[in-house]
Amino acid sequence: MTDTTQRATRATTDGKAYWKANIRLIIISLIIWALVSFGFGILLRPLLSGISVGGSDLGFWFAQQGSILVFLVLIFFYAWRMNRLDREHGVNEE
Secondary structure, eight states: OOHHHHHHHHHHHHHHHHHHHHHHHHHHHHHHHHIIIIIIIIITHHHHTTSEETTEEHHHHIIIIIHHHHHHHHHHHHHHHHHHHHHHHTOOOO
């Protein structure tokens, strides 16, 4: 196998690993967001109604504020993790 073929094979393998890690991170983030916004805010609201946060029940808080805050945290986590993933695979913008 020539050096060019080896580099092309390695780049293809690295590209697949990069996208696999990227898609995995996206799926995990979406699951967390759906669990917090739909699960805690809607489905589990009756179970969380006995816990008080800021004068209202925890289920209402998740529906109104918690899902937004978790979404913001997920955005910053995704950006941080993708920068790290980019550096690991040599495709960073710096």
